[in-house]
Amino acid sequence: MRLSIIIKVTGGILRVFGLMFLWPMAVVAYYEEWTDLGGFALAGVLAASIGQAMWLAGREREPDLRRIEALAVVAGTWLVVALLGSVPYLWVGLAPVDAVFESMSGFTTTGATIFTDFSLFGRGLLFWRSLTQWLGGMGVITLFVAILPRLAMGVGRIFFAEAPGPTDEKLTPHIRQTAVVLWRLYAGLTLAEFLALWVAGMPVYDSLCHAMTTLAAGGFSPHALSIAGYDNAAVEWIICVFMFVAGVNFALQYRALLGRPGVLVRDEEFRAYTGIVLVAALLVTGFLWHAGGELTVAFRHGLFQTLSILTTTGYASVDFQLWSDQTRIILLGLMFIGGCAGSAAGGPKVIRHVLIGRYTLTELRRTLHPRGVLPVKIGGKVVPDGVMRTVLVFFLFYVLMFALCVMAVVLLGTDLITGISATMATLGNVGPGLGQVGPMANYGHLHPLSKLVLTGAMWIGRLEILTVLALLRPEVWRSAHWRTPARG
Amino acid sequence: MQIIIIGGGEIGYALAKTLASDHELCVLDTEPGVADRFGLLDVELLTGSGTSSSLLERARVSTCDLLIGCTGLDEVNIVACSIGSQLGCRRTICFVSKEDFVHTPEGRESLNEHFGIDQVVWPEAQLADAIERIIMAPGSVDAGVFVGGEIRLLEFRLGSDSPLVGRPISALDLPYGVVIVAVHHGETTSIPHGRTVLDPGDKVVLMGTRKGMKALQGQLAPDAAKRRLRRVTIIGGGDVGLRLAQHLDSEPGIQLCVVEHDHARGEMLAATLGNALILEGDGTDLSLLESEEIGRSDVLVSVIDNDERNLLACLIGRQLGVGSVITRVSTPANLRLFERVGIDVALSARGAAVASVLHQIDGGRSSLLAVLEEGQAKVIELTVPTGFPATALRNLGVPNGAIIGSIVRGGQVIVPRGEDRIEPGDHLLVCATGSSAEEIRELFTTGQ
Numbered sequence: 001m002r003l004s005i006i007i008k009v010t011g012g013i014l015r016v017f018g019l020m021f022l023w024p025m026a027v028v029a030y031y032e033e034w035t036d037l038g039g040f041a042l043a044g045v046l047a048a049s050i051g052q053a054m055w056l057a058g059r060e061r062e063p064d065l066r067r068i069e070a071l072a073v074v075a076g077t078w079l080v081v082a083l084l085g086s087v088p089y090l091w092v093g094l095a096p097v098d099a100v101f102e103s104m105s106g107f108t109t110t111g112a113t114i115f116t117d118f119s120l121f122g123r124g125l126l127f128w129r130s131l132t133q134w135l136g137g138m139g140v141i142t143l144f145v146a147i148l149p150r151l152a153m154g155v156g157r158i159f160f161a162e163a164p165g166p167t168d169e170k171l172t173p174h175i176r177q178t179a180v181v182l183w184r185l186y187a188g189l190t191l192a193e194f195l196a197l198w199v200a201g202m203p204v205y206d207s208l209c210h211a212m213t214t215l216a217a218g219g220f221s222p223h224a225l226s227i228a229g230y231d232n233a234a235v236e237w238i239i240c241v242f243m244f245v246a247g248v249n250f251a252l253q254y255r256a257l258l259g260r261p262g263v264l265v266r267d268e269e270f271r272a273y274t275g276i277v278l279v280a281a282l283l284v285t286g287f288l289w290h291a292g293g294e295l296t297v298a299f300r301h302g303l304f305q306t307l308s309i310l311t312t313t314g315y316a317s318v319d320f321q322l323w324s325d326q327t328r329i330i331l332l333g334l335m336f337i338g339g340c341a342g343s344a345a346g347g348p349k350v351i352r353h354v355l356i357g358r359y360t361l362t363e364l365r366r367t368l369h370p371r372g373v374l375p376v377k378i379g380g381k382v383v384p385d386g387v388m389r390t391v392l393v394f395f396l397f398y399v400l401m402f403a404l405c406v407m408a409v410v411l412l413g414t415d416l417i418t419g420i421s422a423t424m425a426t427l428g429n430v431g432p433g434l435g436q437v438g439p440m441a442n443y444g445h446l447h448p449l450s451k452l453v454l455t456g457a458m459w460i461g462r463l464e465i466l467t468v469l470a471l472l473r474p475e476v477w478r479s480a481h482w483r484t485p486a487r488g
Numbered sequence: 489m490q491i492i493i494i495g496g497g498e499i500g501y502a503l504a505k506t507l508a509s510d511h512e513l514c515v516l517d518t519e520p521g522v523a524d525r526f527g528l529l530d531v532e533l534l535t536g537s538g539t540s541s542s543l544l545e546r547a548r549v550s551t552c553d554l555l556i557g558c559t560g561l562d563e564v565n566i567v568a569c570s571i572g573s574q575l576g577c578r579r580t581i582c583f584v585s586k587e588d589f590v591h592t593p594e595g596r597e598s599l600n601e602h603f604g605i606d607q608v609v610w611p612e613a614q615l616a617d618a619i620e621r622i623i624m625a626p627g628s629v630d631a632g633v634f635v636g637g638e639i640r641l642l643e644f645r646l647g648s649d650s651p652l653v654g655r656p657i658s659a660l661d662l663p664y665g666v667v668i669v670a671v672h673h674g675e676t677t678s679i680p681h682g683r684t685v686l687d688p689g690d691k692v693v694l695m696g697t698r699k700g701m702k703a704l705q706g707q708l709a710p711d712a713a714k715r716r717l718r719r720v721t722i723i724g725g726g727d728v729g730l731r732l733a734q735h736l737d738s739e740p741g742i743q744l745c746v747v748e749h750d751h752a753r754g755e756m757l758a759a760t761l762g763n764a765l766i767l768e769g770d771g772t773d774l775s776l777l778e779s780e781e782i783g784r785s786d787v788l789v790s791v792i793d794n795d796e797r798n799l800l801a802c803l804i805g806r807q808l809g810v811g812s813v814i815t816r817v818s819t820p821a822n823l824r825l826f827e828r829v830g831i832d833v834a835l836s837a838r839g840a841a842v843a844s845v846l847h848q849i850d851g852g853r854s855s856l857l858a859v860l861e862e863g864q865a866k867v868i869e870l871t872v873p874t875g876f877p878a879t880a881l882r883n884l885g886v887p888n889g890a891i892i893g894s895i896v897r898g899g900q901v902i903v904p905r906g907e908d909r910i911e912p913g914d915h916l917l918v919c920a921t922g923s924s925a926e927e928i929r930e931l932f933t934t935g936q
Contacts, residue, residue: 369765369767369780370779371767371768371769371776371780372765372766372767372768373748373751373754373755373757373758373766373767373768374758374765374766375755375758375759377759377762380762381759382755382758382759
């Protein structure tokens with residue numbers, strides 16, 4: 001592992017990242033909330049100068065990334081980006097732990113918040129909060145791969161290391177072109193939602209923020225009561241549609257949009273995803289209806305909350321903390337599924353569940369036919385053993401991480417429901433949990449150490465765990481050196 | 489006719505044996521050793537590669553009427569045919585065993601266009617298709633389909649309790665649209681007439697419409713037609729096994745199991761086939777066959793590249809209780825032997841391919857559709873010439889050794905009776921033994 005290259009590539013990304021702070025500054029200027037301007041300016045200058053310094057420090061002329069170096073770049077970039085992103089929060093007076101929590105929650109598209117009183121914060125800051133999710137939704141690195149013409153050789157490695165779920169689809173022969181295509185699609189969908197929400201009667205500013213956080217499957221809302229605060233059925237239906245879209249593999253959507261809608265039906269993950277949405281939504285609707293609600297309203301909230309939790313968006317159209325245990329356990333279960341690989345959604349991903357299911361059935365079949373050749377197949381194609389193994393290991397670590405975080409959070413003094421759901425909601429990048437971190441509550445009252453643990457959970461959850469864990473191997477650091485020794 | 493045969497293997501020898509007396513033959517092989525066998529035949533033998541143009545010129549390729557590439561290597565056959573046609577050979581026939589480009593009609597066309605190959609013969613595919621038809625027609629022994637599946641040919645071995653036994657054919661209650669076109673009794677095959685009485689143990693060949701055949705199967709093999717899910721085991725996932733498995737895999741109502749000893753090949757099969765169970769192991773491994781309950785299969789097909797092992801696998805299967813066993817035979821001499829020791833159907837890929845090539849060389853306006861009982865009888869298609877006067881079938885004077893099984897007229901299939909008329913433009917499917925095929929062909933030629 002060559003540190004100079006990691007520094008160089010990370011720096012290259014950071015200095016461009018600094019430009020992102022211009023957007024909230026424009027919003028600040030528009031609404032003339034000049035007190036917040038300093039935070040963004042400071043953060044922008046910091047990012048650009050640190051990035052430039054790192055770029056210069058890593059003096060490799062033609063950086064080519066090896067696999068482990070790409071992992072380090074991804075993990076490092078996300079961490080530094082989240083830290084720099086917390087500067088505006090610090091500026092308005094948040095405690096450092098809270099600021100980092102909020103920033104990480106933004107970039108990882110979690111949507112868990114420590115904000116209690118939204119009226120304390122200006123529109124610029126709330127816009128920044130939504131923008132962080134939008135940037136994180138398609139992937140910070142995907143964005144910079146798209147923007148920067150020649151970041152490094154082997155940039156494909158970081159591209160895929162960041163991509164959510166086991167996917168390695170290249171839509172075009174060039175990785176950069178793929179990144180551009182994905183970002184265009186993402187931006188186009190965001191624009192479509194923005195216009196739809198605006199037409200449906202939401203204010204322009206709110207429409208923009210919600211469009212960004214829906215497509216990112218993030219869930220931050222500039223409204224303290226989330227979507228429930230608008231009390232507008234049309235808005236909820238529109239958001240339902242775009243949450244569903246945000247949970248679908250963007251590469252698949254791109255191919256479907258190219259005029260081959262059949263690929264959607266043939267895709268096993270998409271079918272499973274749609275099935276889960278329908279079954280869960282109908283179950284929730286049934287329970288709500290049974291508890292004495294009007295059927296159409298029950299269905300609207302049932303579908304909305306199912307999509308919001310499954311796609312790990314985390315909006316609330318209603319305070320589902322007040323729902324029955326039957327419905328809440330369904331929502332908790334959905335947190336453990338997540339959206340499709342290659343989408344903006346978090347969680348363990350539908351495809352991994354499908355794979356684990358297939359694998360289990362195959363192993364059962366193997367006991368009946370000990371000498372059978374029984375491969376696991378998806379869409380008629382054999383899943384290589386190596387992929388299957390990483391999926392299994394991913395689940396093991398996911399469960400292990402989950403258990404460790406729950407232990408930590410509960411030991412630090414929360415109740416069990418809160419601890420379990422808060423961990424699930426942060427590790428899966430969902431956002432709101434149940435109990436004291438329910439949709440109308442927030443994470444602000446947790447122990448500072450708990451907040452740190454959960455911040456880590458968000459980071460690890462977004463980068464899909466193994467990426468980060470691989471970096472903890474001692475041999476990675478033993479072999480770390482500043483620069484490649486000159487070859488004789 | 490001047491004919492060049494590239495390759496002196498089984499196929500080359502079988503072709504040469506039949507063709508040598510009437511045609512001017514030149515056989516090319518890289519092995520001088522084949523001379524032992526070909527020495528007895530009246531052929532010219534050249535040693536060397538069929539892909540060498542100088543050798544082909546020595547074989548007088550520029551004046552030759554037909555070049556047949558039938559070595560064991562597809563590539564050699566293709567190149568030899570291609571060079572042959574470049575050098576002026578009038579017609580080329582190429583044998584292939586596995587090449588993917590013959591899978592599609594476009595692939596075949598491109599062979600013709602780019603390589604100058606007039607006809608591709610793919611014995612393995614023909615064999616796999618034949619086995620598939622047998623499996624898909626429960627209770628029958630051999631089968632063929634013509635006219636896009638509208639007409640079927642089934643061969644049944646009669647049990648002592650068969651409803652067809654013991655009465656003259658004219659008194660049988662056959663479904664409408666079905667006619668018995670050949671009877672195989674003991675060692676001889678004959679064309680039946682109304683007074684023929686069938687005995688238990690005979691094999692009868694029936695031709696009929698799809699609907700009529702379905703009704704017939706219900707009569708003759710009520711058990712097999714009723715059973716919905718049928719278990720099929722294929723031993724050996726080679727070229728034939730894979731092709732067969734691919735066809736059966738998607739078939740509803742068939743539970744397929746393929747036994748393949750090679751690990752990598754097994755994985756390939758498992759990747760290709762969606763539903764079939766692939767077992768890694770030897771088809772003659774008794775403990776494997778027992779633990780997987782292969783004995784409960786309705787059909788066991790053994791298509792390994794080794795006659796003896798095929799026989800062994802089939803006999804073990806039979807011992808374990810498999811309903812019927814089918815095997816492939818490479819050495820034609822084994823055909824009769826295998827059926828004698830209890831294999832229900834033994835098929836030779838090369839035998840059928842050779843017969844079809846031979847027919848093309850000799851046949852005039854008719855085309856051969858199927859060969860029954862190793863050439864004792866064959867099914868041919870004739871076209872009634874335009875000038876032919878419309879005649880009732882009974883007045884036509886069809887020779888004794890031939891029977892008109894069906895008439896195809898403008899896409900419609902008629903299974904004729906005595907009063908039906910034969911009209912110009914009709915396509916006739918005729919089953920004939922020995923020289924009767926020539927006689928009936930003459931009948932329509934003279935009428936012109």
